Amino acid sequence: MTVADAVLAVMFAGLTAYALFAGADFGAGVWDLFAGGTRRGRQQRDLIEHSLAPVWEANHVWLIFVLVVLWTGFPPAFAAIASTLYIPLTLAALGMIARGSAFAFRKTVPSLSVQRFFGAAFAFSSFVTPYFLGAVVGGIASGRVPPGIAAGDVVTSWINPTSALGGVLAVGVCAYLATVLLCADAQRDVSSELADRFRARALVTAIVVGVIAAIGILVLRSDAPRLFDGLTHRGLPLMIVSALAGVASILLLFRRRYGWARITAAVAVTAVLWGWAAAQYPYIVPPSLTITEAAAGHTTQITMLVSLLIGSVLLLPALVLLYTLFQRSHHDQTTV
């Protein structure tokens, strides 16, 4: 393993964290959209807001982390991806602006109609943003981003079968992660009835995502044969882990073991992502740009690795503090 591989692995760990944490936040917004009318959906929306409020910005920063490591460690890869896929990336960025600001503003306005407007903006953008990000991944993974500046087709690079699969899967996975998370929160903080309602949704979503994934196998075989080949060979063990963890999470949900369901759901998503990475190794942007070719100079790689290590030492305890403080406050609402 080269230094560049290590830097890329850290970046990919950041991407995984973004998919899991921010993914659940996006998914919570999706359920806000489907929570029903203002009065009927009130309890659900309160729970969603409660579980997002203090952590969503920190979760969002994982994306920034991925971008800065990518452009410093692998500049040509970043330039190729961002310039060819600028349309879905712009749409995703605008979606994040709409989503983050609408969520922040909703709480601060008095009138119900304005709250409803912000709520709708938050929920709608939570729904579409993961689609665009998933479409970007689909475009990269199916080899539609050639090296160079805006060298690929700015339309077909993200409007194609694999991108559609990536987008739909992203929305589905976000929604699933959120329901699993909200089941446990609802059980602990609100009521078993609310937890059961999210549980029903989680089970339906799990089945829908499973069916999409199954169809996806066919899509990839015809549209992205190289990726398909990689996923069924080098990536196969991770794909199997993902499938097993996914099934396990459904069974655990069924038995109302929400804590364990969270972990297995996270394992399923993580395994898919690393399976993708394994499938296209040693290419960073398939089919022609390898990790070594895209990697920055040696001094930069070493500097990056050292910086990432030092940064993690500062960052991880702070993250743990944030989550424990927040989780503890669920149990004990009084002043600490």
Add this chain to the structure above:
Amino acid sequence: MVAEQLRLIALEAPADFVFARSQMALSLGWHIVVACFGVAFPAMVLFAEWRGYRNFDADMARLARTWARAIGVLFAVGAVSGTILSFEMGMLWPGLMSRFGEIYGYPFTLEGFAFFLEAIFVGIYLFGWDRLSPRMHMLCAVPILLSGIAGAFFVVAANAWMNTPTGFRLVNGQVVGAQPVAAMFNPSTGAEVVHMLIGAVMVVGFSVASVYAVGMLRGRRDRYHRLGLLLPLTAAVIAAPVQIVVGDWIANVVAEHQPVKLAAMEGHFDTSRSVALSIGGIYIDNDLRYEISVPYGLSLLVDHDPDGEVIGLDSVPPQLRPPVNITHLSYNAMVGIGFGLAALAAWTGFVWWRRHDIPRTRWYLRAVAVSGIAAVAALEAGWVATEVGRQPWIVYRIQLTSEAVSTAPGLRYGFYAVLLVYTVLTGMTVYVLRRLTGRQPARAPQEAEPSVPPQPESAPR
């Protein structure tokens, strides 16, 4: 090398070049205002919280709480408006990133960590307001302060590198032997970072004070409003005169390393001795007209010698000169406002020295009321002067902006979309911030809903 660059300029820039530049200017110009609040506001909030706690001062405690909520809202919009900037680096300027990402991009990696820590502790600070002990709570604000300042350093260091690129060699146009840490400490970094940090204190200090000045002009002259004016204004009043000294420092750095930019800032064409300082005017046909002249002024400022030579725009071919009028007038605007704010600071300081009170006249309050917008205008004008003054280069004397821009079709539609979204975002942000100062203040997005009866706002903690 230069012949090659000239040939490139002669080629037509991509059709949507101007839209790419406008989009970057809009999103950066918007984000920088919010970023100032992330850098300089937390210290003021912490000070207010500490005074409120130490002296059982209910007004101070209430100010701290209100301001913390403003930070919460501004941090949320700052986080998302900063994200599109990272995308734009590659969507609009892939030529810059693919060639220089390993040098230019490195400070942003460190900024990524700083921003992460800031986001985490903003979450803890706001969410934990009634949940942590006061001491613990105030301790949680310290990382916000430090990471805000560190973040400003990293980002401005990256910009400084575009002005004075160092830390690498070029072999046949390829970057070789990149030293990202050395590049971060390039000749412009020190002056630019200090200038920006003090600028941030001025923007936040004057802006927050102006809110309470408006309140006092409307008759709300209670202690709460006086403190709300006095605390941020004190910071700004200390910063304003310091900024003039720092301004001289940074101008000398520009004169030494980017003489053509300085010439554009001053509207100075002929390389010559005993050059006058020019204020205002319009630059037409290599000549500044209708300006106010201060004899020997520029030679004195640049060389500290009335006969000193100052390099003019004639030192480079016309294609390599920046747009003079925009650079010169925005530079003058920044300096003019800076001196105006320093005068306001002097007025405040003089009256405080004599009477231990702020001036009581309505004209003083009116001046403070407009000082916030003036400081923001100076901030924007300063960034316009430095960014436009660096043109046509994106990396000074190494890479042209037109070489760095994306060649993808349809960039203009991205600009239109961003313009639309930012127009709405600006309106909403102003509306929500105004709500925070109301009688029944709204809650910040990171705060929890009060599931236990909240402690009275004004109770000393």
